[in-house]
Amino acid sequence: MTKAEVVAEIANKTGIEKVTVLATVETLMEVIKENMIKGHNVYLRGFGSFIIKHRAQKTARNITKGKSMTVPAHNIPAFKPAKPFMVAVRTSVK
Secondary structure (H helix, E strand, O other): OOOHHHHHHHHHHHHOOOHHHHHHHHHHHHHHHHHHHOOEEEEOOOOOEEEEEOOOEEHHHHHOOEEEEEEOOOOEEEHHHHHHHHHHHHHOOO
């Protein structure tokens, strides 16, 4: 599902204009990104958490060149779904 499809579905379900829904969705995504860049996790109860995971420094191999290299410590964004959300997806019919 694309962002445009999400916006269209929200607009259909709520009766709000697509332009307003699009602005709201984009603002939500921007707020989440800004807070994670600042180092804050974002918790949406019943849906999930946007968290920052820290990866320690490690040694890796570049298999094309056959050399070892050091990957510095870094942070990555991650999403952890809420338990009811996980259960609903896990038990859904495919």
